[in-house]
Amino acid sequence: MWAGRMPHAFLLGLASVFGGLVIWTAIVHSGLVSSKLVPSPFVLLSQAVSLLGGGYTGTTLYAHIAASLARTLVGFSFAVLLGVPLGLLIGRVKALEALVFPWFAFLRPIPAIAFVPLVILWFGIGEFSKISVIFFSSFLYILVNTIAAVKGVPEQLLRAGSSLGARRRKLFVYVILPAALPQILTGIRIGSAISWTLVVAAELVAAQVGLGYMIMDAATFFRVNDVYVGLLAIGIVGFLLESTIAFVEQKVVHWHGK
Amino acid sequence: MARIEIRGLSHRYTDTKGDVLTAVDDISLDIEAGHFMSVVGPSGCGKTTLLNIVAGFIPASNGSVRVGGTPVTEPGRDRGVVFQSFGLFDWLTVRQNIEFGPRMAEVPPRERVERADKYLALIGLRKFADRYPYELSGGMKQRVAIARALANDPEILLMDEPFAALDAQTRELMQEELLGIWEATKKTILFITHSIEEAIYLSSDVAVMTHRPGRLKRLFEVSLPYPRSGYNIRSAPEFLQLKLAVHELVREEIMKHAAEES
Numbered sequence: 001m002w003a004g005r006m007p008h009a010f011l012l013g014l015a016s017v018f019g020g021l022v023i024w025t026a027i028v029h030s031g032l033v034s035s036k037l038v039p040s041p042f043v044l045l046s047q048a049v050s051l052l053g054g055g056y057t058g059t060t061l062y063a064h065i066a067a068s069l070a071r072t073l074v075g076f077s078f079a080v081l082l083g084v085p086l087g088l089l090i091g092r093v094k095a096l097e098a099l100v101f102p103w104f105a106f107l108r109p110i111p112a113i114a115f116v117p118l119v120i121l122w123f124g125i126g127e128f129s130k131i132s133v134i135f136f137s138s139f140l141y142i143l144v145n146t147i148a149a150v151k152g153v154p155e156q157l158l159r160a161g162s163s164l165g166a167r168r169r170k171l172f173v174y175v176i177l178p179a180a181l182p183q184i185l186t187g188i189r190i191g192s193a194i195s196w197t198l199v200v201a202a203e204l205v206a207a208q209v210g211l212g213y214m215i216m217d218a219a220t221f222f223r224v225n226d227v228y229v230g231l232l233a234i235g236i237v238g239f240l241l242e243s244t245i246a247f248v249e250q251k252v253v254h255w256h257g258k
Numbered sequence: 259m260a261r262i263e264i265r266g267l268s269h270r271y272t273d274t275k276g277d278v279l280t281a282v283d284d285i286s287l288d289i290e291a292g293h294f295m296s297v298v299g300p301s302g303c304g305k306t307t308l309l310n311i312v313a314g315f316i317p318a319s320n321g322s323v324r325v326g327g328t329p330v331t332e333p334g335r336d337r338g339v340v341f342q343s344f345g346l347f348d349w350l351t352v353r354q355n356i357e358f359g360p361r362m363a364e365v366p367p368r369e370r371v372e373r374a375d376k377y378l379a380l381i382g383l384r385k386f387a388d389r390y391p392y393e394l395s396g397g398m399k400q401r402v403a404i405a406r407a408l409a410n411d412p413e414i415l416l417m418d419e420p421f422a423a424l425d426a427q428t429r430e431l432m433q434e435e436l437l438g439i440w441e442a443t444k445k446t447i448l449f450i451t452h453s454i455e456e457a458i459y460l461s462s463d464v465a466v467m468t469h470r471p472g473r474l475k476r477l478f479e480v481s482l483p484y485p486r487s488g489y490n491i492r493s494a495p496e497f498l499q500l501k502l503a504v505h506e507l508v509r510e511e512i513m514k515h516a517a518e519e520s
Contacts, residue, residue, distance in 0.1 A: 159315050160345040162333040164410055165362040174362070178349040255348040258392035 039225050047225040048232065056214050056226055065233055067210040068199050071127065072241075075134030076195040080188055083139045087146025087184070092172070097147065104144060112137035113201045125206035130199070137198045138191035145187025149180035182249075182256035189245040196238045211237075260326030260336065260413035260446060262289040262312060267321035269307050280471035281307040284321070287465060287474060289448060294440055296449045296457035297465045298504065300512045304472025305450045309418050312448060313339050325414060335359065338407030342419040344399045346391040352402050353378065353387040359410030377405035380439065397428035404436070408443065417449045421456065433460055434487040441485060454504045458497060459486065466507045469515040475507055 021041050027033060028040040039047075051061040090096045112133055123129045153176050161175035203212025211230050218226035249256075269282040281304040289295045297305045310316045312323050314333040323330040325337060333339075338359075346355055353374050360370045378384045381401035391399055400420055407415060421429045437460060440447060451457050457464045464478040478500065482491060491497055 154345075156341055156343065156345040157347070159313070159333065159339065160341065160347075161358075163313060163315075163335075163337060163339040164359040164406070165335040166358075170362055174358070175347070178347070181349075253349075255390055255392055258348075 037224060039228060044225060044228050044232065048229045051226065051229055057217065059209055061214075061229070061233065064209060064211050064214050064230075065237060067207075068203065068212065068234075069237065071130050071202070071210065072134055072192075072195045072199045075131040075199070076138050076192055078131075078135050079137075079139035079142050079191060079195070083142035083191075084146050084184060084188075087143045088150055088177070088180075090143075091147040091150025091180075092176075104140070108140060108144070112198055116202060120206065130202040130207065133202045134195045134198050138195040141194055142184075142187045142191040145190075146180070146184050149183035149187070150176060152183065153179040182253040185245075185249045185253055189242060189249055192245055193238060193242050196234075196241055200234055261291045262287075262414065262446060262448065263322075263324040264288070264308075264312070265322050265324075267308070267311060267323065268319045269304070269311060269316065270319045282311070283471035283473045285472070285474050286321075287477075289446055289463070291446050292444045293463055294447045294449065294461045295463045295465060296451055296461040297467060298451060298454055298457045298508060299467030299472065299475075300469050300508060300515065301452060303467045303469050303511070305452075305467060306418055308467075308472070309416050309448060309450050312414075313337055313416050335363065335410050336412050337414045337416055338410055338412035340400070340403050340407050340415065340417040340420045342422050344391070344396075344403045344423075346399055346403055346406070348391050351388050351390055352383060352394070355391065355402055356405045356409045358406060363410070373409050377409050380408070380442075381405045381435070395428075396424050397432060400424065400432060401435070404439065408439070408445075413446060415445045415447045417447065419450050419452065422452070429456075436460065437485065437487055454501055454508065455492065458482075458500050458504065459492060464500075464504060466504055467511075469511040475511070478504065 024038075025040050025042070028035050028038055035043075048061070053060070055061065056064065090100060115136065116129075116133055119129045119133055123132065157175055157179050158171065161171050166174055199210070200212040200215070203210040204216045207213035211234050215227050215230040218224075218230065264285055264287040267282055267285045268280065270278055270280050272278055283304075285308065287295075297308060299305055307316070311318050312325075312330060314330050314337070330337075347358065350358065356374045356377050357370045360373055365373070374387075375384075378387055381404065383398060383401055383405075386394065386398065391402065394402065400423075404420070421432050424432060433456060440460075449457070449460060458480055461480055464480060466475045466478070467473065468475045480500065482494065482496060
């Protein structure tokens with residue numbers, strides 16, 4: 001009964017962000033917390049502007065973002081390119097699924113970040129190590145989602161397709177693939193978010209550029225404002241990344257959820 | 259024109275408890291070419307299992323099904339299937355759904371368009387050709403599903419409670435339309451329903467099944483003349499008599515089952 005009077009969701013969200021900023025500013029100015037540990041939004045804004053222009057340790061904020069984004073996109077793209085086809089195959093071949101299942105069951109609960117030390121031992125601290133950790137984190141997720149998507153195609157659609165003359169390869173291309181697409185894309189979207197959170201974690205360990213490096217380095221030298229700016233940048237880029245994929249998802253699988 | 263010959267057909271399966279159950283038991287039934295055969299019976303009597311075997315979706319444990327003399331081993335274009343919950347392809351438009359069969363058979367695009375146009379006209383949905391299934395009502399969806407099955411020009415139409423999900427008014431309308439389509443195309447139809455009235459109104463033959471395990475209890479011929487739409491056949495004495503007779507048989511099965519349960 002409240003639905004009719006409820007204001008637009010976007011306006012509510014905007015009001016919530018604005019209100020949060022006001023409370024944040026008020027707390028900082030009241031002196032309840034040290035402004036050295038929690039700077040006010042205005043201070044952070046001016047710091048962000050200065051990082052965008054002057055840069056952090058000689059590298060602009062853009063360059064840090066670009067470095068992190070590039071690692072994510074490379075690792076994530078490989079995860080999609082390998083995870084989706086492999087998932088389609090495993091989802092269709094029961095014996096294959098039985099073969100790989102115990103490995104998934106074992107590997108999935110291990111957070112990808114836990115592999116970072118091992119990966120560094122194996123491959124050193126270069127780009128390959130970071131990218132392989134990112135790849136691994138979203139690869140498993142995308143793979144498992146694709147398998148579930150293929151297996152979840154309703155029996156009735158398979159029956160409809162096969163009685164209309166779609167057999168084997170045609171059934172796969174014209175029925176199974178489109179029917180599984182919504183869930184595959186959901187897996188890809190969430191995989192992208194996982195990759196993005198992992199890049200930052202991977203950079204905390206060993207990097208000379210990137211948002212994770214920037215935050216770690218700034219914290220070491222007690223440049224609190226820079227830590228905050230780094231966090232904000234991660235949040236904003238992550239949000240934009242997932243929104244972009246969600247937008248594409250809605251366009252491609254327009255029928256989903258209707 | 260193809261007739262369906264069902265000989266000594268049984269289907270057994272193992273349930274989750276590991277018990278072996280018989281869904282269909284030793285059914286022999288002929289459906290003559292161009293006939294409209296309905297199968298009625300209490301719910302859970304194996305009507306749908308029977309249809310699924312004829313469609314080639316599940317294998318028979320014993321016995322055989324022949325369509326036009328050829329044994330059924332898998333689903334095929336000669337048997338179009340219409341499902342209760344439509345089974346339309348949500349990612350395709352109405353036109354693309356109807357063209358699906360011809361496309362799989364690699365019919366040239368021009369002929370495909372012509373065929374789709376013909377069946378769009380037949381089901382009265384020309385204006386909705388470029389809409390997606392999620393934009394249609396239940397009755398419209400089922401019309402599309404029927405057109406999709408017909409566009410492949412199958413010998414046989416297998417219909418599994420196709421109107422059960424529709425409201426009463428739409429249902430009656432769809433029954434009339436189906437009779438019109440059947441009279442125009444002269445397909446052999448196997449129609450599963452739990453509505454006795456629907457079965458008698460539509461069919462040239464009605465098969466009544468027993469409760470689990472599903473056997474053939476009795477076969478009725480419906481001698482009411484076609485076309486049946488246009489005058490009030492549902493209140494004709496012969497119609498009511500037949501309805502009562504079939505109703506008695508189905509009721510007997512339900513009571514027998516209730517007695518077994520208690």
